Amino acid sequence: MLNQYFGQYLLxxxxxxxxxxxxxxxxxxxxxxxxxxxxxxAGMMTGVQVEEIHDLQWAKDxxxxxxxxxxxxxxxxxxxxxxxxxxxxHLTIMQAIIDKGYMSxxxxxxxxxxxREEYDIRGSLHDTDDENKVIKALIDFSAAxxxxxxxxxxxxxxxxxxxxxxxxxxxxxxxxxxxxxxPRWLVRQQIIGDVPFSTGMLMDESTLLGIASRFYGxxxxxxxxxxxxxxxxxxxxxxxxxxxxxxxxxxxxxxQPPNVKEMDKPLQLxxxxxxxxxxxxxxEIILSLKD
Numbered sequence: 001m002l003n004q005y006f007g008q009y010l011l012x013x014x015x016x017x018x019x020x021x022x023x024x025x026x027x028x029x030x031x032x033x034x035x036x037x038x039x040x041x042a043g044m045m046t047g048v049q050v051e052e053i054h055d056l057q058w059a060k061d062x063x064x065x066x067x068x069x070x071x072x073x074x075x076x077x078x079x080x081x082x083x084x085x086x087x088x089x090h091l092t093i094m095q096a097i098i099d100k101g102y103m104s105x106x107x108x109x110x111x112x113x114x115x116r117e118e119y120d121i122r123g124s125l126h127d128t129d130d131e132n133k134v135i136k137a138l139i140d141f142s143a144a145x146x147x148x149x150x151x152x153x154x155x156x157x158x159x160x161x162x163x164x165x166x167x168x169x170x171x172x173x174x175x176x177x178x179x180x181x182x183p184r185w186l187v188r189q190q191i192i193g194d195v196p197f198s199t200g201m202l203m204d205e206s207t208l209l210g211i212a213s214r215f216y217g218x219x220x221x222x223x224x225x226x227x228x229x230x231x232x233x234x235x236x237x238x239x240x241x242x243x244x245x246x247x248x249x250x251x252x253x254x255x256q257p258p259n260v261k262e263m264d265k266p267l268q269l270x271x272x273x274x275x276x277x278x279x280x281x282x283x284e285i286i287l288s289l290k291d
Contacts, residue, residue: 005134006093008171009115012138018173018277020102025169026279027096035064038082039074049073057164058237061157061245138172139274147289150195154242155274158285161238166214168278183207183284185223186267187235187260191243193253200286201235202267207281214280232258 007025010016016024036050045068053067060067065079074082094108103111119134135156141148155172162170185208188200203211205223212230213220220227236258243253273284 005119006112006115007169008134008138008173009118010097010111011171011173013111015111016097016102018171018282020100021171021173022277022279024093024096024100024102025171027099028092028169035079035082038085039068039078042082044078044082045073054164057241059241059244061160061241135172144289147195150246151287151289153245154199154287155285157242157245158238158276161241162276162278165234165237166211166278168214168280171277173275173277173282182266184263185231185260186263187231187258188286189232189235189239189258190256191239191253192256193243193246194251195246195253196290198286198288198290199235199239201231201283202273202286203283204281207278207283210278210280211283228260232260 007016007021011018011021036045036053039045040047040050049068049071053064053071053073056062056067056071057064062070065074065083068074069076069079094105094112097103097108098105119137135152139152139155141151144151159170159172162168183202183204185203185205186200187203188198190196190198208223208231209220209227211234212227215234216226216230220230236255239255239258243255246253267286271286271288273286276283276285
């Protein structure tokens with residue numbers, strides 16, 4: 001997660017544009033090694049066991065290592081060792097930035113030090129509290145009052161679930177005119193219960209196909225029923241994990257079915273959306289709390 005938030009820091013400081021950052025993350029992603037792969041490579045887990053943990057992550061917002069310990073496949077000491085080797089992943093984004101000619105090695109190193117100092121980061125951002133600390137520097141949900149923390153957790157979970165289910169590295173950025181197309185596809189789902197609110201994703205055609213293809217597991221090239229069902233199911237699975245998180249905190253929540261529609265005119269929003277960038281496109285997260 002350090003790569004993701006360091007990239008957001010570079011974006012927030014105006015050092016990289018969101019197009020440049022997307023290009024960097026495309027290069028970095030090709031050499032990023034996930035914890036499950038490291039565990040199999042070290043002979044600590046089998047491929048079947050890794051897949052079992054991945055399946056559990058469809059229902060629980062927990063790190064791979066925590067679930068592997070719960071299932072008895074790894075010890076805490078083994079997870080710590082794997083995480084230490086994975087922490088070197090921040091070197092890949094540094095190398096990608098240098099290879100693209102966007103920054104010199106010394107400039108990247110100095111900026112990384114500034115990033116760690118500004119956000120008081122000592123490790124590799126495997127702690128959710130550390131993640132939320134960085135998110136709060138990018139997004140202001142203070143108007144939501146005592147419900148603001150839920151919104152910060154929601155956005156953090158969106159980013160983690162993009163990593164888990166779409167195998168991509170997302171970043172938050174300010175909405176700009178750099179989008180390739182006007183977003184006209186809206187995916188929406190209502191969360192009902194103790195804290196009801198509306199969730200949505202607003203995107204263009206290419207981003208919809210990118211999400212649908214990655215979630216379905218095969219390349220989809222046309223906006224058809226399969227593509228629409230796949231992108232709707234991504235939001236449904238994400239919100240299902242969020243509802244599980246709410247239940248763990250004592251908040252009752254349930255989901256209504258998602259729906260996907262093509263709009264013929266711009267969507268009028270009461271709240272500013274949160275722009276999420278990925279290697280395959282950008283989309284807006286729409287959140288609206290209900291009284």
